[in-house]
Amino acid sequence: xxxxxxxxxxxxxxxxxxxxxxxxxxxxxxxxxxxxxxxxxxxxxxxxxxxxxxxxxxxxxxxxxxxxxxxxxxxxxxxxxxxxxxxxxxxxxxxxxxxxxxxxxxxxxxxxxxxxxxxxxxxxxxxxxxxxxxxxxxxxxxxxxxxxxxxxxxxxxxxxxxxxxxxxxxxxxxxxxxxxxxxxxxxxxxxxxxxxxxxxxxxxxxxxxxxxxxxxxxxxxxxxxxxxxxxxxxxxxxxxxxxxxxxxxxxxxxxxxxxxxxxxxxxxxxxxxxxxxxxxxxxxxxxxxxxxxxxxxxxxxxxxxxxxxxxxxxxxxxxxxxxxxxxxxxxxxxxxxxxxxxxxxxxxxxxxxxxxxxxxxxxxxxxxxxxxxxxxxxxxxxxxxxxxxxxxxxxxxxxxxxxxxxxxxxxxxxxxxxxxxxxxxxxxxxxxxxxxxxxxxxxxxxxxxxxxxxxxxxxxxxxxxxxxxxxxxxxxx
Amino acid sequence: xxxxxxxxxxxxxxxxxxxxxxxxxxxxxxxxxxxxxxxxxxxxxxxxxxxxxxxxxxxxxxxxxxxxxxxxxxxxxxxxxxxxxxxxxxxxxxxxxxxxxxxxxxxxxxxxxxxxxxxxxxxxxxxxxxxxxxxxxxxxxxxxxxxxxxxxxxxxxxxxxxxxxxxxxxxxxxxxxxxxxxxxxxxxxxxxxxxxxxxxxxxxxxxxx
Numbered sequence: 001x002x003x004x005x006x007x008x009x010x011x012x013x014x015x016x017x018x019x020x021x022x023x024x025x026x027x028x029x030x031x032x033x034x035x036x037x038x039x040x041x042x043x044x045x046x047x048x049x050x051x052x053x054x055x056x057x058x059x060x061x062x063x064x065x066x067x068x069x070x071x072x073x074x075x076x077x078x079x080x081x082x083x084x085x086x087x088x089x090x091x092x093x094x095x096x097x098x099x100x101x102x103x104x105x106x107x108x109x110x111x112x113x114x115x116x117x118x119x120x121x122x123x124x125x126x127x128x129x130x131x132x133x134x135x136x137x138x139x140x141x142x143x144x145x146x147x148x149x150x151x152x153x154x155x156x157x158x159x160x161x162x163x164x165x166x167x168x169x170x171x172x173x174x175x176x177x178x179x180x181x182x183x184x185x186x187x188x189x190x191x192x193x194x195x196x197x198x199x200x201x202x203x204x205x206x207x208x209x210x211x212x213x214x215x216x217x218x219x220x221x222x223x224x225x226x227x228x229x230x231x232x233x234x235x236x237x238x239x240x241x242x243x244x245x246x247x248x249x250x251x252x253x254x255x256x257x258x259x260x261x262x263x264x265x266x267x268x269x270x271x272x273x274x275x276x277x278x279x280x281x282x283x284x285x286x287x288x289x290x291x292x293x294x295x296x297x298x299x300x301x302x303x304x305x306x307x308x309x310x311x312x313x314x315x316x317x318x319x320x321x322x323x324x325x326x327x328x329x330x331x332x333x334x335x336x337x338x339x340x341x342x343x344x345x346x347x348x349x350x351x352x353x354x355x356x357x358x359x360x361x362x363x364x365x366x367x368x369x370x371x372x373x374x375x376x377x378x379x380x381x382x383x384x385x386x387x388x389x390x391x392x393x394x395x396x397x398x399x400x401x402x403x404x405x406x407x408x409x410x411x412x413x414x415x416x417x418x419x420x421x422x423x424x425x426x427x428x429x430x431x432x433x434x435x436x437x438x439x440x441x442x443x444x445x446x447x448x449x450x451x452x453x454x455x456x457x458x459x460x461x462x463x464x465x466x467x468x469x470x471x472x473x474x475x476x477x
Numbered sequence: 478x479x480x481x482x483x484x485x486x487x488x489x490x491x492x493x494x495x496x497x498x499x500x501x502x503x504x505x506x507x508x509x510x511x512x513x514x515x516x517x518x519x520x521x522x523x524x525x526x527x528x529x530x531x532x533x534x535x536x537x538x539x540x541x542x543x544x545x546x547x548x549x550x551x552x553x554x555x556x557x558x559x560x561x562x563x564x565x566x567x568x569x570x571x572x573x574x575x576x577x578x579x580x581x582x583x584x585x586x587x588x589x590x591x592x593x594x595x596x597x598x599x600x601x602x603x604x605x606x607x608x609x610x611x612x613x614x615x616x617x618x619x620x621x622x623x624x625x626x627x628x629x630x631x632x633x634x635x636x637x638x639x640x641x642x643x644x645x646x647x648x649x650x651x652x653x654x655x656x657x658x659x660x661x662x663x664x665x666x667x668x669x670x671x672x673x674x675x676x677x678x679x680x681x682x683x684x685x686x
Contacts, residue, residue, distance in 0.1 A: 005639055008670070011620040012640045016532035018525040022542060027520055030546045034516065034553050322514065 006464040020366065024332040072098045084108050088129050090119035091201055101132070116148040116194075118201045123161075135182045137166045143176070144202055146194050155181040157190040159198040321347055321354035328363065337367045358390040365399055374407040394423050398432070405435065413439050430456075434465050446473030497522070501565040508556060516556075520549050523566070527573045533640045534577045534633055536621055544580060548573045563650075570651050574633060581629035615681060623673035627666055634659050635666030 072080060072092060080092040085104030092098050096115020102108070110117075111132040121129045121140045131138040131147050133154040138147055143161025147154065156165055160176040167182065174180045179190040190198070324347040331340035344360040344367075351357070361384040368377035377399070384396040397419050404412040416432050416439075426432070433456055440449035453469045460466050500522065507515035527548050531541045551572050559568060624632060630652075637648045638659075645656035645663070652659065 007616050007674075008620055008624075008636075009640050011617050012533045012536055012636055014532075014617070015537045016529045018528035018545070022528075023521070023524045026524065026542050026546050026549075027517065030520070030549055031517070033546075033550055326517075 006467060010464050020329075020363065021332050021335060024329045028330060072100070084110055084119060084121075084129060087123075087127050088119050088121040090117055092117055093197070112147055112149050114149050116146060116150075116197070118146040118197055120144040120201070135167060139164045139166070144198060146198055148194070153181055153183045155179060155191075155194075157194045157198065159190075159195075159202065319346075319350065321351040321356045324351070325356050325359070328360075332363075337370065341367045358384055358387050358392045361387075362392045362396055362399075365396070369399060369403060369406075372406070374403050377403055394426060397422060398426070398428050401432070405439075430460050430463060430465060433459070437469060441473070449473060498564055498566070502561075505556070505559075505561070505565060516553060519552075519565070523569050524549070526566070527569060530570055530573045530641075531577055534574065534636050535580060536624065540580060544573075544576050547576050551576070567650060571653070574651055578629050578633060581632065584625075619674060619677045619681065623670055623677055626673055627669050631662045631666035631669070634662035635670065638663045639667070 072082065080094070080096075082090055082092065083104075084090050084100075085106070085108035087106070088108060093116040096117070097113040098115070098117060099111040099113065100108075101111055107128045107130075109130045109132070113134075117131065119129070119140075121127075121143060123140075123143075129140040131140070133147065133149050134152065136154045136156070138145075138154075138156050140161075140163045143163055144159040145161070145163055146157045146159075148157070149155075156163060156174050157179040158174045158176055162173055162175045165172050165174055165180060170185075172180065172187065174187055177190060178187045179194065180187045324343050328340040328343035328347070331337075331343060341364055344364045347354065347360045348357060348364075354360075361380045365377040365380035365384065368374075368380065381396050381400045381403070384390065384392060385400075387393075390396075401412060401415040401419050404415045413436065416436050419426070420429060420432055420436075423429070433452065437449045437452040437456060440452055446453075449469075450473070453473055456463070456466050456469060501519070504515050504519050504522070508519065524545060528541060528545050531544050531548075535541065535544075548569070552569055555568070555572065559565075563571075624636075627635070633652060634648055634654075637643045637651065638645075643651075645659045648654075648659045648663075649656045654662075
């Protein structure tokens with residue numbers, strides 16, 4: 001009977017730990033529901049009436065319109081990082097409003113009502129990205145580009161590749177390094193500020209891909225020819241130059257939500273949306289770019305700010321330890337350990353006095369542990385151990401021992417022994433003792449492990465582990 | 478072999494600390510005051526324990542994550558009426574057990590968890606021999622199949638007693654029953670399980686021979 005209960009205990013405690021990734025995933029699904037109204041009690045007559053109305057509508061041929069729209073709104077000084085279908089990563093620079101005209105897929109169609117959309121679209125058979133504005137339709141087959149809608153005008157800038165722009169009167173192609181605005185007929189060079197934005201977006205994508213082989217750097221804008229007409233007074237004002245390398249998104253984005261309208265974010269309070277569909281970054285305030293913009297069109301083009309180095313992942317400004325931690329958790333929920341790690345690193349760098357430092361260190365150690373980067377994990381754990389009176393000292397010490405076990409550096413036994421001395425009432429004590437027995441057994445035989453097995457039987461006589469070892473190493477062996 | 482599986486738990490233990498109740502009270506007060514972050518912290522503080530509780534009553538079923546979500550959604554909706562009559566932990570675990578109970582009742586009409594639903598590879602490690610894997614899977618299959626045949630109320634009481642080692646009073650507090658009723662459920666559940674497992678083991682022996 002007792003043996004059966006041991007089996008029962010073992011079966012029901014199997015895999016009963018909720019790791020941080022699962023925890024964050026559950027939260028990311030739960031959080032949007034918290035804001036939803038409590039469902040009303042069932043009302044069958046109303047439900048039946050609704051069914052009847054739906055049936056009547058079906059019979060009469062009443063169908064919803066062919067297009068359902070979902071709107072993504074970026075307030076001023078805010079950048080939303082998102083994706084437009086499976087093949088396009090984008091940033092929406094506020095103030096901006098973007099409608100998704102159909103569920104994103106290989107063929108994705110959006111309408112940019114205002115603001116700037118910077119995107120990279122990876123082309124392929126059957127893939128297309130179509131951006132409608134008030135006065136143009138921009139069709140992309142594969143490129144890094146920006147579309148800007150401002151003061152009633154549309155500008156399209158292409159870093160590399162080519163896009164087709166259709167207006168009411170003409171169809172034209174805009175190639176890499178070129179820009180076109182609806183207020184002037186000719187294609188010209190890209191505005192330095194737009195160029196800078198494209199460069200930085202490319203850098204973000206490169207960082208996100210974790211590979212230097214990601215999209216090539218944007219070619220420098222060709223020098224404007226003397227024949228190029230000066231901007232007309234009616235031309236849209238150039239976009240403000242962004243400060244170099246603000247905290248830009250380095251998180252993988254998900255598709256826009258499939259059913260709900262993306263939340264509109266209040267300009268005064270840029271927040272991370274409840275669902276992890278987009279990452280929000282404050283747009284840097286207008287600032288001069290690194291070199292002065294030439295005053296005349298005949299002058300040499302301004303050297304463009306080089307692509308920013310991989311910036312830490314997106315958070316809300318002004319960033320606080322809490323917002324950074326939340327952003328890191330959201331990254332963990334997306335299984336983006338690298339993104340979470342960057343955010344934790346930023347938290348540690350910018351808020352070394354925060355109460356969340358110990359948690360950030362522990363999480364970084366766990367992330368490093370999971371990717372088998374033992375020395376990185378141990379470095380964080382050493383820092384964690386130096387923090388006085390943190391409740392994470394015990395799990396940190398345990399993780400440290402697990403690293404020693406995994407790394408097979410020979411220090412595991414000493415680490416585990418020290419751990420048991422430091423935390424004699426640890427909830428992991430039985431596990432640790434089990435590992436110590438296992439190590440001793442692997443190093444020899446039952447005789448080597450006898451002392452520990454005896455201790456196990458004394459300390460945890462009713463445990464399944466004690467029975468297992470008693471069976472494997474009975475007295476006298 | 479399976480007896481040793483339980484020892485391979487991860488490093489988030491989850492024993493409550495003395496100051497956890499004080500922290501819960503602070504978080505509840507912040508939540509009542511409209512602090513939007515307070516509930517997230519309550520979630521972070523209790524999610525692992527809820528998940529563990531669900532596992533120990535339901536077994537390693539894939540629905541545990543959804544149920545954990547349901548528990549906290551129900552908690553969020555219950556908090557406006559919660560006046561601190563019990564500890565927050567007690568409330569959370571009552572809700573968790575209610576959800577587990579509902580799940581078991583639904584499950585009894587559908588297929589039950591089998592050992593094939595459990596990814597033993599994650600737990601056993603690469604060095605476990607094929608024979609040990611087979612034995613572990615058989616033991617697990619037997620336990621899960623037998624448990625599935627016990628009525629939810631008895632099953633919950635039995636597992637809270639046997640796996641979590643709770644007293645009849647503690648179990649009664651969680652499942653809203655008197656200690657006497659709990660004792661009876663545990664006793665009956667244990668008897669049934671024992672009989673079922675004995676029969677299943679005989680069956681297994683016959684098959685092997």
